[in-house]
Amino acid sequence: MSTKSINYEFKKKLSSTLGGEACVYCYQCGACVGDCPAAMYSVDFNPREILLQALLGNEEALTGEDSPIWNCTNCYTCYERCPQAVRPVEVIIALKNICFEKVTAAPEVRELVNSVRTTGRTVKITSLSDRRRKELGLKEVRLVPIEELEKLFEP
Numbered sequence: 001m002s003t004k005s006i007n008y009e010f011k012k013k014l015s016s017t018l019g020g021e022a023c024v025y026c027y028q029c030g031a032c033v034g035d036c037p038a039a040m041y042s043v044d045f046n047p048r049e050i051l052l053q054a055l056l057g058n059e060e061a062l063t064g065e066d067s068p069i070w071n072c073t074n075c076y077t078c079y080e081r082c083p084q085a086v087r088p089v090e091v092i093i094a095l096k097n098i099c100f101e102k103v104t105a106a107p108e109v110r111e112l113v114n115s116v117r118t119t120g121r122t123v124k125i126t127s128l129s130d131r132r133r134k135e136l137g138l139k140e141v142r143l144v145p146i147e148e149l150e151k152l153f154e155p
């Protein structure tokens with residue numbers, strides 16, 4: 001049987017990323033799994049398993065192209081359930097941020113983030129949506145002040 005050594009560098013990286021600090025306190029009880037909507041609908045997704053892989057420093061499984069972390073809905077149910085205050089959802093968000101640095105995030109997600117960065121919106125405002133709003137008697141959609149948005153993205 002082949003054994004893989006723990007990737008301490010990756011563990012260190014995750015622990016020093018905002019949200020990833022508490023992953024070392026996970027004792028694998030599984031309380032985060034029972035009410036997790038993503039685990040209910042996807043056999044590939046299990047927050048306890050994600051935490052186990054984080055404890056093992058399994059960088060490839062967690063931040064590779066096929067990482068299951070993108071199935072998380074950010075509902076925060078696991079945050080409420082965890083007796084160790086690991087805040088699994090925040091560990092997953094930290095992993096997503098690491099994926100962005102490594103450019104392994106799915107293209108659809110990258111596109112969404114770019115849209116927010118450049119327009120302040122996840123959905124484009126088109127002339128068609130403008131026309132439809134007018135027909136419905138709705139106000140024009142206000143432009144997002146991009147210069148203020150840029151400040152939020154500053155490192």
Ligand code: SF4
Nearest residue numbers: 036072073075076078
């Ligand atoms: S935040 Fe993610 S991992 Fe946590 S319960 Fe919701 S879907 Fe599951």
Ligand code: SF4
Nearest residue numbers: 026027029030032082
């Ligand atoms: S509930 Fe907390 S301690 Fe239990 S497996 Fe999930 S993250 Fe780990």
